[in-house]
Amino acid sequence: MARILSLAEAVKSAVHDGDTVAMEGFTHLIPHAAGHEIIRQGRKHLTLIRMTPDLIYDQLIGMGCVDKLVFSWGGNPGVGSLHRFRDAVENGWPHKLGIEEHSHAAMANAYEAGAAGLPCAIFRGYIGTDLPKVNPNIKRVKCPFTGEELAAIPAHRPDVAIIHAQRADKAGNIMLEGVLGVQKEAVLAAKRSIVTVEEIVDDFGPRSLNAVILPSWTIGYVAEVPGGAFPSYAQGYYPRNNAFYKEWDNIARERDSFLAWMKTNVLEKSPGAFAAHARKMRTAAE
C-alpha cells in the first residue's frame, strides 16, 4: 500500500546514491518538485532514464547528481538546447556524463516491457540509423514465425520511478489524465515509486469508467505537492508556463547564472514553494 509522506521523507526513503531513476512526464505532469528535492538532498551517481529529458534533468545534470543518462530526445521543446546537458556531454562539466541513446519508440517499448515483466522489448525499429553503432544495447532478433528481423533492447527496470499526477485519494490510489506519456508503465516497471500530486481528495468522485488509475498497492510513496509540475503543466489545474521554458535558455546558458539560479530557487527553497504556481481551473462542464 502507498504511504502518504512529505516529499522530503519520500525522497529520503526511496532514492539512494547510485540508483537508476526514471522521472517521467511527456511535456505534461513533469515532477519538477521531486527533482528539486533530490538536488537538495544531494543525491549522487544517479543513472537517469527519461524519453524527453528537459529542464529538471538539465538541473540534475548541472548540479552533478548524474553519472549516466538513458534517453531519446534531450532538448528544451520548441526553444532549443539543454545547455547543462550539452556542457556535460561536450565539455565534461561538472563531470563526464555517460549516455545511452535510444529512439522514442524504443524507450516506450522498453518501459512497457518492464511493466509487463519481460526481459526485453521487441519492435520494428532502428533500421538504417547509426544509433546501433553507438549503443551496444540495441540488438536484432529474428521472429521465429516469419523470419522478420526486429530490434530488441533491454526492458527498463528502474530502481525508482517518480511521476506527478493530478489526484490521489486517501488510500493512496492515483488518478491521472490528459497527455499520459509513459508514466503508468514507468511506475509499474520500477522497484519503488514516488508520486507527487496536486491534491489528495476523499474520493475521486464521478469519472470515466476507463479513467487511468494506478492502484495504491502499485505505489510506494505519495506526497501532496500542489504546483509540483511547474513549469510544465497539470491538465485541469494550470497551463504550461512556456515563458519560463524560454527564460531557462538564458538562465542555463552560462554556468554562473545557472548556479546562482539554483541556489536561490532550489537550494534555499522547500517543496512548499511550488504552491505559488498551483491553481485549479474549472471547466464549463463542472
Add this chain to the structure above:
Amino acid sequence: MADYKPNEMMTIAAARALKNEDVCFVGIGMPSAAANLARLSHAPGVTLIYESGTLATKPTVLPLSIGDGELCETALTTVSVPEMFRYWLQGGRISIGFLGGAQIDKFANLNTTVVGPYDKPKVRLPGGGGAPEIAISCGEIFIIMAQGKRSFVDKLDFVTSVGHAQGGDSRAKLGLKTKGPTRLITDLAMFEPDPETKEMTVVSIHPGVTREQIQENTGWKVRYAAKVAETPPPTARELEVLRDLHARTARVQGEAA
C-alpha cells in the same frame, strides 16, 4: 510582387502538399506550422497526430512543445505514448510523416544527433526522438528545412533517420516497404527523389530564386528535373491564415507578434 518572406513561402508550399484525406504524424516547429496551415485552409479534414498521443488534434494556436495542453484539449482522443508508437505508428496507420532536421544529405537521410564525432561532439543536438521510426513506418515522408551549406551537407556526421539510404534500391534492401522521403520543401525550392537514383532533385523553384542561389546553399551538386516549375507564390488568403496563426500563437505565449 506580393510581400512575403522565404520562410512563409516554405511553410505555405509545405502546407499545400497535405491533402484532406491524409493522416499526418507532425513534428514540432516548421512541420507543425505547415500542417496546421493546411488544416486551416485547403485541407480542413486532415488528421494531425503528435507523438504525445494526441489523435486528430485541432489546435487553435501552434504548440511550443509536442505535448501542450492545447493539443490534448482539441484532440479526438489522447492515447499513451507506448500505444502511439506501437498501434498507430508501427501499426502502419499513418500515411505521412512530417519531419525537419539539423542536417540532410542528397538522399534525404537526416541527422538530429550530433555535429562532429559522436564521442566528442562539436554540437550535441537533442537526438532522434520519434524520427528514426517515423522515417520507416509512415507511408511516406515530407521534410521541411531551410537551406544552407551547414545543413544541406555532402556527408552527414550521423544518420539519425534513414531516407533513401545510399540511393537506388538501397532503402528497399533494408527491408523497408514504405516510400521514404517523397518531398523536400525548402525556403528556396521543392525537391523530389529521382525515380531511379533516389537523389533529391529540384522540381520547382520558388519565385525570384535563382539556380545559383540554390547551389550556394547546398553542399552537393544540385540536380534538376527535366522540367522545373516555378512554385506559385503565396496567395493573399494563405498569407493571411498563416500570419493570423502566428499572431494568435504569439499572443497566447505572451509575446509581441
